[in-house]
Amino acid sequence: MTAPPTETPFPETEEPDDQRTAIAALGHELRTLVDATVTTAAPTEILHRMADEVRGLTGQLTGRRRRRAEIPAVDEFPGGVRMYSPVTGLGSPLAPPLRVAPDGDGVVGHCTLGIAHEGPPGYVHGGMSAMLLDELMGWACYAAKSPAMTVSLGMRYRRPVPVETPLRVHARVTGTEDRKAFVTGSISTEETPSVPLVTADAVFVSPGPGRARALFPST
Numbered sequence: 001m002t003a004p005p006t007e008t009p010f011p012e013t014e015e016p017d018d019q020r021t022a023i024a025a026l027g028h029e030l031r032t033l034v035d036a037t038v039t040t041a042a043p044t045e046i047l048h049r050m051a052d053e054v055r056g057l058t059g060q061l062t063g064r065r066r067r068r069a070e071i072p073a074v075d076e077f078p079g080g081v082r083m084y085s086p087v088t089g090l091g092s093p094l095a096p097p098l099r100v101a102p103d104g105d106g107v108v109g110h111c112t113l114g115i116a117h118e119g120p121p122g123y124v125h126g127g128m129s130a131m132l133l134d135e136l137m138g139w140a141c142y143a144a145k146s147p148a149m150t151v152s153l154g155m156r157y158r159r160p161v162p163v164e165t166p167l168r169v170h171a172r173v174t175g176t177e178d179r180k181a182f183v184t185g186s187i188s189t190e191e192t193p194s195v196p197l198v199t200a201d202a203v204f205v206s207p208g209p210g211r212a213r214a215l216f217p218s219t
């Protein structure tokens with residue numbers, strides 16, 4: 001008989017830092033697997049065998065967070081580590097992951113996108129660029145002490161963003177008005193940071209206390 005799934009992914013006795021290290025190691029291997037999957041020229045027989053083996057591995061990941069909007073024990077929300085963020089999360093197979101740091105009056109992010117994030121051949125999908133900028137503009141709001149959510153995001157795609165090329169993403173808050181923050185952002189290559197390939201303008205709104213409690217009951 002199969003044992004019932006455990007309710008939490010990690011026993012509570014495990015140290016968060018040890019959990020984060022393990023989560024990041026698995027995330028790294030999964031990202032490598034995703035990259036190999038979308039670039040492979042392996043024969044169908046190997047692909048079928050891999051699908052069986054991956055199904056077996058997935059079955060070992062028992063347990064599931066209990067409810068929607070539950071914040072994982074390894075995370076610090078708001079404004080801290082998000083292990084499974086699709087943009088910055090070291091544990092996410094979807095994340096580049098973007099590494100974020102303060103930069104003058106804003107924030108800077110560094111990452112390299114792979115073939116899994118391709119739109120036009122050789123170039124990044126426009127939705128990925130929007131996701132990088134949206135996330136980093138959120139970090140800029142947090143850094144400016146106005147944690148907030150995107151209510152509008154305008155993108156301008158000036159030049160295609162190359163895949164497999166180190167990128168630099170920048171964002172900063174340009175102004176605030178009550179609960180609103182006005183934010184700009186850009187993506188360039190690390191090699192030519194002065195040439196923006198994509199720029200964005202966004203409005204972020206900080207939810208009022210009642211709305212915040214309703215949206216994020218775990219905080």
Ligand SMILES: CCCCCCCC(=O)SCCNC(=O)CCNC(=O)[C@H](O)C(C)(C)COP(=O)(O)OP(=O)(O)OC[C@H]1O[C@@H](n2cnc3c(N)ncnc32)[C@H](O)[C@@H]1OP(=O)(O)O
Nearest residue numbers: 079134135138139142149150151152203205206207208211
């Ligand atoms: C640290 C890393 C974080 C990464 C986060 C990445 C960013 C994200 O992806 S966030 C996810 C995407 N965004 C969302 O899901 C937000 C959905 N929107 C909402 O839930 C709500 O609009 C919410 C909670 C933000 C604000 O609701 P609420 O508190 O009721 O505010 P509300 O009264 O409607 O609006 C406040 C002000 O903003 C203004 N506003 C609302 N929408 C817009 C808009 N699209 N453009 C301009 N202004 C707007 C309103 O006019 C109002 O202004 P004023 O007070 O002058 O009339």
